[in-house]
Amino acid sequence: MEQGPLSRHRVFFYVQHLLGIGHLARASRIAKALIENDFEVTMVTGGTPLQGxxxxxxxxxALPPVTAGDKGxxxxxxxxxxxxxxAFEEHRTNLLIEALHRTDPDIVIIxxxxxxxxxxxxxxxxxxxxxxxxxxxxxxATSLRDILQERTKPGRAEETVDLVRNHFDLVLVHGDPSFARLEETFPLAAEVEGKVAYTGLVAPPPPAEPSEIFDIVVSAGGGAVGRELIGAALDATKLLPATLRWCLVTGPNLPDADFDAFTATARSGVGLFRFRQDFASLLAGARLSVSQAGYNTVCDVLRAGCASLLVPFTAGGETxxxxxxxxxxxxxxxGVLPEEGITPALLAGKIGAMLARPKPExxxxxxxxxxxxxxxxxxRLVLKRR
Incomplete structure (x- = not known):
């Protein structure tokens, strides 16, 4: 398929989310920016479909979906x-390659x-x-968050380098090198250094003024692994002053029975929601965000400029x-609390201490x-044409 002089460049973007929605959310922000800059984007998704x-x-x-068998x-x-x-794998593979040829892209992002x-x-x-x-x-191009899961199995890093050298033109690192550099979590980064480009953190645009003001916004990301955090926060609300206003966002994947049980026990002044379209603006009006430490949530917090208490996800050896x-x-x-052994009392104590601190710069x-x-x-497309 030949392109005329006025044709838009076509991007074929593969995204597979397995547990939460972070990968898909970040890729969606990137796709939006590509379209705003006159690219055509075809995104192939391989996880559970998510509205919006x-x-x-x-x-x-949307390929036939797959998800992780467990938290690990x-x-x-x-x-x-x-x-x-x-047979399922072969069917997905055939669909994927057919879509590649049908799109005939200028850029493939994996x-x-x-x-x-x-x-x-x-x-x-x-x-x-x-x-x-x-x-x-x-x-x-490969599309990476700024901090990678650190690998311990022998040969994995070497295999990654070989694949980058043989198949990839560009390693897009979605981070600010003053905060985190690729070599800090990928030991052989120097061997592909010429292909690495830092894009900046993929944060949302500056948020609008909040329609509601909450003192504390608690969020569980995609919701698949955040049940314990939401439950502990709900109990912690009863250990702190009743004047505090809370917004608890469970994420879309929390089972209905759990959501209903949480709703039934929430005290006055506590709002419980599956999703808030205005999440970024709520953070801008909040005194404190309580969340896991996923890439997208941290980007939201940094953009909003509010204080945060982080409970990092560590199941399955995640680093x-x-x-x-x-x-x-x-x-x-x-502030940081370990995921292991979190209790309402421990969480309430840490929240109280964080609220007493000045707003961070x-x-x-x-x-x-x-x-x-x-x-x-x-x-890079301009350079390729030369």
Whole structure:
């Protein structure tokens, strides 16, 4: 498919979310910025469909969904909760490669892989081979958050480097290097240094004025692993002054029975919600945010400029959120509580201490990573044509 001089550049964007919604939310912000900068975006999603994502004007292909078998990401299950079969994998792979050829992109972006999402090698390695065989080969980029899960298995980092060298033109790191650098969580980063570009953190735009004011906003991200945090916070509300106004956002994945039980026990002055479209503006009006330490939530907090108490997700040996929380604590931007052994009394005590602290001064971090991604891709396309 030849492009005329006025054609928009086509982007084929693969995103697989397995547990929470963070990967899809970040990719959706990037897709929006790409469209605003005159790209056409086709996003292939492989997780449970979520209303509102990836957003308007994005052409979407939803593959038959897979999710993580448990909090530790051990194994994949299909939309009915059954272990994924070889026939299922082959069907997804065929759909993915057919979509690639139908789109005939100028750029292929693969979220996380090969630095993460190893569970999806069954379809991503064939996808990379299909890209390499195309007559008009597109530019290939991987899209990474700023802090990676640290790997301990021998050979994993070397395999990642080989894949980047052989298949990828660009490593987009969605972070500010003054906050976190790739080599700090990926030991062989120097071997692909020439392909690395920092986009800035993919934060939302500056929030509007809040329609409601809450003292404390508690959020559980995608909601799949935040039940314990919401439950502890709900009990903590009864241990702190009744004058405090609370907003508890459970996320869309909390089971209905749990949400109903929480609603029945919430005291006056506590609002319980599955989702708040105005979440970013609520943070701007809040005295304190209480959340896990996922990439998108932290970006929301940094943009809003409010104090935060972070409870990093650590199940299955996850290190990314703990690393992010520790960096923010060192900068004086957050307090940290371990996920293990959290109790209402412990949480209430930490919240009280955080409310007594002065409002933090946010350092000048680059929070415009979505626009930065679009700018970098435009620049690389110009260089490629020379």
């Amino acid at each position: 994502f990836p957003g308007e004007d994005v052409t979407t292909l 990401f051990s194994g994949l299950v299909d939309g009915d909760g059954n272990p994924v079969t070889r 979220e996380a892989f090969p630095f993460g999402r190893r569970q999806m090698r069954f379809e991503l390695l064939p996808l990379l081979d299909a890209v390499a065989a195309m007559e008009r080969r597109p530019m290939v 990314e959120q703990s690393s992010r929380a520790a960096r923010l604590e060192k900068l004086g931007l957050a 946010i350092p000048p971090l680059d929070l415009d990573g979505a626009a930065g991604t679009a700018r970098i891709l435009q620049q």
